Amino acid sequence: MARKETIPELNLVRGISILAVLMVHATSASMASMKESSLYGAYVFLNTFSLFCVPAFIFLTGFVLFYNYYDKPLTISTVKQFFGKRLMSIVIPYLFISIAYFVLKYFLYYRSLSAPELLDMLGGYLLYGKAYTHLYYVFIIIQFYILFPLLLFLFQRAVWLARLAIPIGFAVQWSFYYLLKQGVLTVPSKGSVSLTYFSPFLIGAFFGMYYPRLKRWLATGPEFRFRGKAAATGAFVLVWLVCASCFVTMWVVTRTGQGKFESYWYEIGYNAFTVLTSIMLLKLSYWIWAKGASAVKxxxxxxxxxxxxxxxxxxxxxxxxxxxxxxxxTSWLHHLWMAGGYALALGGSLIILLAAYRLTKHAWILFGKVPDKFTAPRGKKPEVTTAA
Structure with missing residues (x-):
């Protein structure tokens, strides 16, 4: 089987998305503490606009998985290899990092609890991705990995289902939301269930399966021109701008106490904004890769x-x-403190990771697969891959 082309543009989307994750978490404290500030609206904008991050990562997961596997035979050997890789790169780090955060929370909050109570609490945290507030995402990715072979089997056996991946994604996600809303289903944490993010995952799957065709619209350059491309791109950008403006405005109005909307409008706004932004980022990444400065890339x-x-x-x-x-x-000091949180989240994380990768070969147990570049000898240039 011919080796597939690498898609370095996906790395740009992932890089931008992790910056957005840091923005969401760094500004989350301002949602309560900065309400009296004249710049509160700016904080709400930064926090709300960056909410595309998790759906964008899920979109990329669907893209990469189906891009890499859709045209490969689905055999027992392939499935074993697939789960073996994910066990080492995702599941084990999820378990160990969850335990690490639980130990941290024990020393801060839970020292009065008994051993049975702690074990029961830890079991619940591991089961729902709740050992710390951000670990729900890793738990969701594990769920998608479990579902992936079944979805791949269905899409390979029924091409018409693959072509309908996008509407199927929306139908499953919104059926789940409706059943929860009506009380037919009850789950301890909706945000920890993969069905909540089914549309970005299957949109990514669709892009992965039909990438050679979609690349004509995504990529720049004379060889990718076709009639109506500029109009299609302009229409998409316009729809994205309108959707993003409405979603951000809705949350600015809500956060500033000017009004509230029915809960389903927040759900609709979030779903539409995040999936459109994920596609928009992918389109933008092709422009950056073709036109952007090497330092940025x-x-x-x-x-x-x-x-x-x-x-x-x-x-x-x-x-x-x-x-x-x-x-x-002093107001400016509070703004500076907020900015310092973002800088620490990014810079401190980089220092910890690079030190761990250099000092021990077991860093993957906590942080997942170690990037080749940061453990390889100097002068060895890493290969850009599309691996999930």
Missing amino acids: NALTDLSSLSFGIYLVHPALLLFYREFPPQTG
Whole structure:
């Protein structure tokens, strides 16, 4: 089987998405503490606009999985190899990092609990991705990995289903939401269930399966021109701008106390904004790769390779950082403190990860697959891959 082309643009989307994750978490404290500030609207904008991050990662997961496997025979050997890789790169780090955060929370909050109570609590946390607030995402990805062979089997056997992947994704996600809304289904945590993010996953799957055709619209350059491309791109950008503006405005109105909307509007707005932004970022990444400065491309590619570790590490840094807020009413100092949280989340995570990757070969147990570039001898240039 011919080797598939690598898609370096995906690394740019992943790099941008991890920066958005840091923005969401770094500005989350401002949603309550900065309400009296004249710049509160700006904080709401930064926090709300960055919410595309998790669906974008899920979109990329669907893209990469189906791009790599859709045209391969689905055999027992392939399935074993697939789950073996994910066990080492995702499941084991999920378990160990969850335990690490649980131990941290024990020393901060749970020291009065008995051993049976702690074990029961830990079991519940592991079962729903709740050992710390951000680990639900890793738990969701594990669920998609479990579902993937079944979805791949269905899409390979019935091409018409593959062609309908996008509407199927929306139908499954919104059916799940409706059943929850009506009380037919009850789950302890809706955000920890993969069905909540089924549309971005299957949109990514569709892009992965039909990438050679869709690349004509995504890529830039004379060889990718076709009649109506500019109009189609312009229409998509316009729809995205309208959707993004409505979603951000809705949350600005809500956060500033000017009004509230029915709960389903927040759900609709979030779903539409995040899936459109994921596609928009993919389109933008092709322009950056073709026209952008090498320094920008290299930085985003490096962030991409470190993104999983950054995602796992940075909340611990923010937890300790927020124990030392400014003790003065000076507004500019509070803004500077907020910016410092973002800088610490990014810079501190990078320092921890790079040190761990250099000092021990067992860093993968906590942080997942170690990027080749950061453990290879100097001068060895890493290969850009599309591996999930």
